[in-house]
Amino acid sequence: MKLSAKxxxxxxGSKLAVVLLFILSMPFLVARIASEYxxxxxxxxxxxxxxxxxxxxxxxxxQGDDSFGSYTMLKEEYISLQPxxxxxxxxxxxxxxxxxxxxxxxxxxLSHTFKIKDKNYLLEIGKTVGSINQYxxxxxxxALYVLMxxxxxxIVIDLIFTRILIRPLGKIIQSKLINRKFPFKDESVPxxxxxxxxxxxxxxxxxxxxxxxxxxEKEREFTANASHELMTPISILQNKMENLLADDQITExxxxxxxxxxxTLDRLKKISSSLLFxxxxxxxxxxxxxxxxxxxxxxxxxxxxxxxxxxxxxTLTIDVTDKVTLKNVNHDLLFQLFYNLINNAIKYxxxxxxxxxxxxxxxxxxxxxxxxxxxxxxxxxxxxxxFDRFRKANLTENVGYGLGLSIVKSIAVYHNIxxxxxxxxxxxxxxxxxxxxxxxx
Amino acid sequence: xxxxxxxxxxxxxxxxxxxLKKAFYLxxxxxxxxxxxEKIEINSYDFxxxxxxxxxxxxxxxxxxxxxxxxxxxYIILTARGNLEDRITGLDLxxxxxxxxxxxxxxLQSRMQAIARRKFNVKEEALPLGEFSIDLQKRFINFKExxxxxxxxxxxxxxxxxxxxxxxxxxMQLSEHIWGTFADDDYDSNYIDxxxxxxxxxxxxxxxxxxxxxxxxxxxxxKK
Numbered sequence: 026m027k028l029s030a031k032x033x034x035x036x037x038g039s040k041l042a043v044v045l046l047f048i049l050s051m052p053f054l055v056a057r058i059a060s061e062y063x064x065x066x067x068x069x070x071x072x073x074x075x076x077x078x079x080x081x082x083x084x085x086x087x088q089g090d091d092s093f094g095s096y097t098m099l100k101e102e103y104i105s106l107q108p109x110x111x112x113x114x115x116x117x118x119x120x121x122x123x124x125x126x127x128x129x130x131x132x133x134x135l136s137h138t139f140k141i142k143d144k145n146y147l148l149e150i151g152k153t154v155g156s157i158n159q160y161x162x163x164x165x166x167x168a169l170y171v172l173m174x175x176x177x178x179x180i181v182i183d184l185i186f187t188r189i190l191i192r193p194l195g196k197i198i199q200s201k202l203i204n205r206k207f208p209f210k211d212e213s214v215p216x217x218x219x220x221x222x223x224x225x226x227x228x229x230x231x232x233x234x235x236x237x238x239x240x241x242e243k244e245r246e247f248t249a250n251a252s253h254e255l256m257t258p259i260s261i262l263q264n265k266m267e268n269l270l271a272d273d274q275i276t277e278x279x280x281x282x283x284x285x286x287x288x289t290l291d292r293l294k295k296i297s298s299s300l301l302f303x304x305x306x307x308x309x310x311x312x313x314x315x316x317x318x319x320x321x322x323x324x325x326x327x328x329x330x331x332x333x334x335x336x337x338x339x340t341l342t343i344d345v346t347d348k349v350t351l352k353n354v355n356h357d358l359l360f361q362l363f364y365n366l367i368n369n370a371i372k373y374x375x376x377x378x379x380x381x382x383x384x385x386x387x388x389x390x391x392x393x394x395x396x397x398x399x400x401x402x403x404x405x406x407x408x409x410x411x412f413d414r415f416r417k418a419n420l421t422e423n424v425g426y427g428l429g430l431s432i433v434k435s436i437a438v439y440h441n442i443x444x445x446x447x448x449x450x451x452x453x454x455x456x457x458x459x460x461x462x463x464x465x466x
Numbered sequence: 467x468x469x470x471x472x473x474x475x476x477x478x479x480x481x482x483x484x485x486l487k488k489a490f491y492l493x494x495x496x497x498x499x500x501x502x503x504e505k506i507e508i509n510s511y512d513f514x515x516x517x518x519x520x521x522x523x524x525x526x527x528x529x530x531x532x533x534x535x536x537x538x539x540x541y542i543i544l545t546a547r548g549n550l551e552d553r554i555t556g557l558d559l560x561x562x563x564x565x566x567x568x569x570x571x572x573x574l575q576s577r578m579q580a581i582a583r584r585k586f587n588v589k590e591e592a593l594p595l596g597e598f599s600i601d602l603q604k605r606f607i608n609f610k611e612x613x614x615x616x617x618x619x620x621x622x623x624x625x626x627x628x629x630x631x632x633x634x635x636x637x638m639q640l641s642e643h644i645w646g647t648f649a650d651d652d653y654d655s656n657y658i659d660x661x662x663x664x665x666x667x668x669x670x671x672x673x674x675x676x677x678x679x680x681x682x683x684x685x686x687x688x689k690k
Contacts, residue, residue: 209686256546257475260568264481267571270489270684271633281683291638294568298647332619332657364648413496 029191034185040176051168055161060133063157064118065185067135069431074104075139083141094416100125103132103157109147113138123151131156145430192229193218201230245304252301259294266290299428303414306358306435313440314466315356319394320347321362322356323382326364330371337376340369345384349392350466363394365429366456370398373454390462397455411446440464467582469513470494472528473544474520482515485571491578499523511539512586513578517559518552523658529559542580544569544643572630572639579621579629587652593628595688597673600628605606608670616668623661627678627688636685662686 070460077085083106084142092107103125115136123132129207132151139146165385194215213231219223269275270283305311334341351359370380378399385393403411437444441461469491473479476497483493494509495504498521504512513535514532518525529541543556546567553564561587563577582588583603592601600607602625607614616624622644627635637658662678669675679687 168538253546256567257478258544261475261481262566262572264478264485267639268481268484270636271485277682277684280634280681284638284684287636287638329645332660334659336656 029187030330032187033180033184033193036187037180040180041122043171044176046052047172048169051165052161054258055164055168056158059157059161063133063152064097064135067133067150067152070104071135071137071148072149072449074106074150075137080141083144083146094247096125097301100128100130101153103149103151105149107147108364109138109145111145112306114147115149120154131155190220193220193223197227198231201227205234210458219416245307248300249304249308252297252304255293256301257295259290259297262290263287263294272373289444296428299432300414303428303432303435306439309439311358311439313353313355316350316352317352317354317356317385318350318358319392320345320349322360322363322365323394326360326367328366330367333371337371337374337378339371339374339377340379341371341382342379345394345442349384351392351460351464351465353464358436358439362433362458363396364440365433366396366458369429369455370400370456373400375400378453387459392460392465393463394458394460395455396458397453399453401453402450402452403446404450405448408446412444467514467578468492468509470502470509470511470517470539471497471507471515472496472499472520472525473515474498475517481572482574486575487592487667489575497521498527499525502528503531506535510536514539514541515574516541516543518543518556520548525549525560528554529561531557533560535679540585541578542574542581544574547584566594570639570642572633572635573643576626576629576643595628595690596675596677597653598669600625602629606671609669612672614668614672616665620668621662621663621677624665625656627686631688634681634684634687658686 065163074086075202078344086106094103094105096103100284103123115138117135120134121132121134123134131154133154134149134151135150139148168317193216196218200216201213213234215231216223216227218227233382266287270287274339275283320343327341327343331341367380367382374380380399383395383397385395387393412430414428414431433444436442437458441464444458445455445457445459446454467490469486471482471486471493473480478611479495479497482497488491491513494505494511496505497520499520501636502514502516507562511602514536516525516528520528523541532539532541539680540563542563542565543561544565544567546553557562560627562581563606564579565574579602583590590601590603592599592604592606594600595607597663598607598609598614605621605625607616607621607624615658622682623640626640626643640658662680666678669678677689681687
């Protein structure tokens, strides 16, 4: 799940939880508020009555009677003032049943005793419980609507804000991780962000890639220099041996030994020049401006390589359209790529085997050349390493020095060509070379 | 033919000299740009073999000056650098050929021979080879008036052997000449043997080919 989605889910979830809690507790809250308010208004009325009594005398209410009582029309509120026994001392608010006229109702009752001219009086002010709670429902509803509206509004704002906040992370992933192909040749552009953490992440990635580049560069330079330095001594040895072989004084036996030495030296020469060749490809020393028809290229290779087929009585079939032309490639490198693959298909084949080269287009419109052989195959545990330098499948067979496929890979990477291998041991291997649509003319 | 070898690796220069002397070339040696220029100012050469990485400068800087004094000479660049730009610059500056180190001395001589034919207009008549006659320039081999059909590679093998006659050429040297960088590394392969077999078969129809010898464990030789 994406970080932005997680954040939104979390924010929304936590808000909903709060709302739920609020909704559940609202009846209690509202009831509480209503009751507090009732208490307050009862006290207020009590204060008014006491003030009136002090100002105007008790008769202001009693009017000469023993007691005073009054209630509203629907008996929602009542007030009573009556003499009380001198010892009675009350100052409470509680819910109690009272009988007013014929009706017995539940009231919130304030009872308060006070003394006027040494006489004790009891004041009661009551309010029906029903009237206290009459506003609870509408109050709850309005509160709910306002709350829902606010929540929706904040979620929208959160959504927009998290997107803006997270955007640099997406950019870092896009520009530093997904769209980068090793080796990182183009300069890394820092992603603009004011978030410290993203800045740190971005800078770390840039410095990491720079470090990789520096190391890779060093390794490449070393390979190039080392192979180059080897060329001069190899050159001297080769020429010395050639001259020695032409010497009239050497015996047949010595001549044979010199040939053996020359073979060994040639191996050394081939390894060095292959390494040098790979590092030249990796150093962009080849121009990619040619247009090449794979069909023609494969025919040329067939002519060049056909003498190798005879040994094991192999057949090489090429069934490739001549309507496809690849642009912006290096002819010699592509030749080498196909040559090495076909050469391997021949080298690792069995008696009377075959090499079949076909082509196809995939769904994306990319062009594929498929080289299928009936050779010894590649074990599944080796298949991931066949393009690595000096790794060799079938170690018992002492052929090849493991650089042919490394060269193929360098050329493929250089041209942005994809190569896939499928293989079954003792049945053969299939190499699928895919040229992206953009390379086709 | 007079050759100047400008090469700072003395052993290498010496080996080239030894080889070319055997092929009847007269050789002078120079180990620096300065020595090279000095020799070129005084003498006149047919071939100048030029190494690029010299202690006192790049061989390529020597090329234009040398051409002033010795415009007739053929220039062959020898280098271990082997990158494309050097090759193009070299050829642009008027070099006639370019050999990447390590190279075979046989290959060097064969290139020199080709340049001699092209540049100095050395007309080689068809030369006798046993009862046959071979023309390296026009690339054919005849028995009397009858031209014998050889494949391109078969003729390459035969002419390389003929060019280096009386010298044993190994299968490896022959494959490298014919297939260049595509020569394979399975040394016990018999592609060259197959070619030789075919050449013998085609020629034996007309006359014996005892001059084409198999040297056991080493290779082949044309003996004259």
